[in-house]
Amino acid sequence: MGNEHESEAQLENHLIRRLSAIGYQTITIKDENSLVTHFRDILNQRNANNLNGVPLTDAEFERVENELIGSRSIYEIAQLLRGSDIQPYGKIEIQRDDNTQLFLNFFDGRNWENNIFEVTHQITIPSKYQNRYDVTILINGMPIVQIELKRRGVDYTEAFHQIIRYRNESFRNLFRLVQLFVVSNGEETRYFANGDGNLNANFMFYWTDSENHWLNDIDAFAASFFDRQRLHSLIADYTIFDRSNERMLIMRPYQIYATEAILKQATEHPDRNGYIWHTTGSGKTITSFKASQLLSRLKTTDQIIFLIDRADLDLQTAKNFNSYLPTTVSNEPALDRTDNTASLVKQLQSSDNPLIITTIQKLNNAVKEDSRYKNILEPFHDKHVIFIEDEAHRTQFGDMRKNINKWFKNAEHFGFTGTPIFAENVGIDGRTTETLYDEELHHYLIKDAIRDHNVLGFSIQYIGTIKGKNITDDEQVPGIDTKEAFENDERLKMIVQHIMLNHNQLTANRQYNAIFTVSSTEMALKYYHMFKQLDINHQLNVTTIFTWKANEDDAEEKQDRNEKSARHGLDDVISDYNQKFDTDFDTEHFADYFADVSKRMKEHNAKTPENNIDVLIVVNMFLTGFDSPRLSTLYIDKKLKYQNLIQAFSRTNRIEKKTKPFGNIVSYRNLKKATDDAVKLFSAGSQEDFFVPSYDELAGQFADAISALKKTVPTPAAVDGLFNAGTDQLTKFVLDFREIMRVFSKIRVYDEFEFNKFPGLPEKEMEAYRSKYFDAYREIKKPARTSPDVSILDDIDFEIELLETDRIDVQYIVNLIKTINLDSSRNRKADSNKIRRLLQNADSEELKSKADLLEAFLDEVVPHLDKQSDVGDELNQYLDRRRREEVYQFSEENKVPVSVLNDQLSNYMFYGHTNSEDLTKALNEAGYSFKQKISLKKKLKTFVLSTINRFTISQ
Known part of the structure; x- marks a missing residue:
């Protein structure tokens, strides 16, 4: 049987054999209880010395689950898993039954060989439907990577939407530990990070080799991506935490290869510079951050200085820099926008900051001829300093770079540029990027980024x-x-x-x-x-x-x-x-x-x-x-x-x-x-993919799409008959009209486009079809389904974004709140008033449930914040305080202990339901009658649900 006829089950077994061949132990885990038991066994084994031969009791393991997962967000769990530079492994502390403190290690982030890699499949989790997860990769008994497969010939994006459904229906308990998802149909394979809130299909990434060649086939992908050392590096090293938006970012392959090239150059050739040619928009900032961070771990250099151009430092850029990097020892932002050279000199003098981020202008002020800091910085003449230089095509060709070179005589420079200087575009000084940086260490060109859908054409x-x-x-x-x-x-x-x-x-x-x-x-x-x-x-x-x-x-x-x-x-x-x-x-x-x-x-x-x-x-x-x-x-x-x-x-x-x-x-x-x-x-001579299709090409595609739609449903009214005709015909309509919208989103921008050039689909008729498409979407997404089976339409990539304008939802409002301009009372007031207007006109039920809280925060807290406040942190603290107040008020009114309410809230967030047994016990102890207990249980469950919905920002 050829690969083209391989079923989903065959593909699944094929992948497991491949993983087994590269060192994964194949195990059988049938359900959630088996998974929990297996994790508990490995946790006991890994921590045998700390446990002194006494395995965790049931009560102790429950504390482990609460400490490791509990009410934590996926973002917080991911941070806990990785530890920090100081403590590069996942570690928690619990209290044993005998009241002694116990530290438990569950992931080694520094040495991949100190972890256990396993693979299983078809774990079944009961929920709204029976959810069977295709292939799960476990590290130390924890589900870290979830792989969803479709048979060859089926659109791999169906697997993406299946993951979305699984997350909504049954991803709970230990499955909140999942860090990465992989989707594949055997021929097309992508990976992406887990996270709180909605997952975006635009951030499914290709995996490649170091020369940017796709490794799409599942065999080639698995051999490279799932190599145990590589997978460990993806989890431990090549993840970025965006503190401002509380999300985890997984790096793309070219970013990883560039980082590794810098590390190799710095360790093997400390006397040579190098540059990274990664096209504009490909995420050079994240790559340079990660290179700086990993270099600082090596401790083979005296100082790492990340140089940027002040011209690039708008307020949001400064916040982005600070959101990716931890605060300094003094708890100050890693980067400030001031021109205060003294603060930079103070950082250089201190041994607390192995990584310093500053502007080239500020560093130039510190070392130029008439600087009053020359004597203080004299020791840096001979120190081995590594410079990471952003936007090297602009900032490194002037006198400032020359002044810095004169002062830091034993420096190594790594530059990042999307547009290097060659002989063809050289400036009046005649220097190219290569003459300044010695050699190119890695490239990722604009044609690569467009091909990979990392930027647009x-x-x-x-x-x-x-x-x-x-x-x-x-x-x-x-x-x-x-x-x-x-x-x-x-x-x-x-x-x-x-x-x-x-x-x-x-x-x-x-x-x-x-x-x-x-x-x-x-x-x-x-x-x-x-x-x-x-x-x-x-x-x-x-x-x-x-x-x-x-x-x-x-x-x-x-x-x-x-x-x-x-x-x-x-x-x-x-x-x-x-x-x-x-x-x-x-x-x-x-x-x-x-x-x-x-x-x-x-x-x-x-x-x-x-x-x-x-x-x-x-x-x-x-x-x-x-x-x-x-x-x-x-x-x-x-x-x-x-x-x-x-x-x-x-x-x-x-x-x-x-x-x-x-x-x-x-x-x-x-x-x-x-x-x-x-x-x-x-583009190294190639113009392929830079330009999108011409108007004539798109016009042909649009005409073909109209013809296909008309064969399926000649008129918008004909769509109504498909709703009771089974999913096949409705699926055909969805796919046909989806193609219409995809082409229309491209062709509409051309001056030449007019609807009257396509008589087969007048504008009013397209709007009618659009309405029917939206009806289909709503029908599929109804919460109550009569059939126990899952419709194939659930996993279809609906182009629903093309039906709607911008949505004003909770996350949008919270992001606005986080970026309130605190520089002056007038700007602060203007930003707050803008948010109030949006809240008052909210058309999202989720947003309406939180509107009073957010408005109260704008009224009670924002006017009193100082300019340096982190508005996001202040909002989280405010919501936590209000949540505690409402729990206390419910406790007082209903004579239920606060501790019981908090336990029920935690239990619901962890397991998806309240703990009826514990609640009954607590109500018995409070002396409630049978009828009172029935009434109060219902009331408490309603309170738990509304409290979680009301105070949870990321859904």
Whole structure:
């Protein structure tokens, strides 16, 4: 029997044999009780010395379960499993029955051989349905990796949706220890991290070899990914904890290989530098963080310094840096945004910080010729210091790098860049990235990232703006003043009108936003005022941001022409901004304005258009280092080439939802040759996948999809008959219309697209089909099902995102609360009022249940926080206090001990139900009658459910 006919069961057995061959012990575990017993046995074995020959009693093991899992979130469990750099293993402490303290080790994060690797399959967990998990990998008896399989030929994403269903129905108790999921149909295999809240299919990753070749086949995947040492490294070393969002991130293979290349270079060739060429948007920051962290563990160097450019340090970026790294010994953030060089020098003097994060500007201030810190830092002349340098294509080619090199004479440099400097794009100093960093250690190019769906491809439209003149760019053309032609008011007016007419279409009805890059500050202001003049109905929120100091040389000339300087012009813009958004900024506090603009660009939401920036006009700012999935479109009216072009384009291609299929580039200059040259240079000669399908290709796909749909259901009304005809026909409709929506999400952005070009599917009829598709989705997702079997539709990838605009849910509101601007009372109040408006208009039942709590937090706590407060931590503390208060109030009103209520809450979160036996015992002791006990049990269960729903942020 060939592989193409391999059933799911055969594939399952085949994988288990492969895992057995590479060192996994195959065991049989039938159900949840067997799993718990097995874990308990191994825990006793691993800790035999600490137990002094006395295995854990039932009561002691219950304490273990509560300490290890209890009411912890998946994020907290994952942190506990890994320990810390100081204690690199999972460890808990419980009290024995004899009141002695006992430490139990359940995972060794430093030495993979000190762990037990096993594999089992078909563990059955009863729930709404009988859930049978395909293949489970255990480490020390704990289910760490869950693998779900589909037979060959079936879409592997069905396995993803099966995992979602399992998580909702039966992932409890020890299964909350699962760290990774793997899905496969034998030919296509992906992995992704577990976490609290919803899992996103966009973050299922390919596994590759070190040369970025896919290892998709289950055999090739298993041999590499499930090698026991590799799997251990994924769990112990290559996980990132995002403290701000309380989520666990698993690194992609190219990030891991790059990190390992740096570690190898640092240990084997400490006299040589190296650079990592990973394309923009591929997660260089996480890679560089992890390399820094693992280097600091090696203790083979005197100091590790992570260097970034201050220009990249907006407020959100600083928070991201600090969220990935632990706080310093003094409990201060790992990175601050101040220009205080003294604090950096103090860090360098201390031995408490093996890893220091700072800006290249601040370090340059500390070591330059006239620095007052030279004597203090003299010992660093000869120390072996490793520098990790972010955005090496920009920050490392100037005098600051030279000053640092002169001071740190025994330093090793590792640079990260998405766009290296080659001979073709070299600057005036003639230095390339290779001459600065010796050698490339690993590369992951833009073609690789687009192929892997880690970033989006680009749809590029070149719009001619000067008719009758052969002007392709800013170069001088005989007989015409090109500057005058490009800056003509009529041309600017035409471009602004084009943006206003097409912006909704390009941004899925303003679900996303855009950057408009222009050639100068003067042009930025001209465009801004042109938008104000033409957009009389305030269709779009437009603003501009730029620095002015470098542009003030001609201020006197401008005054002679009665024109305002760039700074004065920006002050007028900010005044409009303050009026529109109820803020209080000016150019004296430019950093605060910058931070707020950045925040609004990142938090863009279609349901709150009054808070959004739709179009941000820039000269150079925000074209590098600014990452936002909410940005989908770049309008261009300036020359761009090589790294500047790729960097600017790449602002638009961050993965988000299905409603953002690619980054939109609309160029009002002819940049075709410049684009081709840049793509060729930074994709190592290949342009494959950089450009998305052309309009003509998509038009053909759309016509084919319409034809397929019409064969299944000729009219929207015909869909109604499918609901009682079994799942096969309804499945066919779902798949056919899903394809319509997928193609439509891509083709709709083109200027050429009009519904009347596709007479087989008028716009109104598509909306009718869309409604029927939503009906199908709701029918499948109904909580009550009459059939004991699970419909195949449960595991189909519904493109439901394409039916909805942005959802304002609990997580969205909590993220807004976490990013409240505390810098001034006015900004604090404006952010709080915006959140209140959203809460008052909540259409989510889950959000409504928490709205009063969140509003109370805004009223009672936020006004009294200092500027350095972590709003997220304060919110967690507030919710915990309010929860305790409500438990105490219920206890007083119903004469039930607080300890009993807390035990019932913990039991429900752990097992999915209250402990009826313990509750009956407690009520008996309280002297309640039989009828009272029945009534109180119902009341208490309702209280437990409502309390958990009300106070749990991540669902």
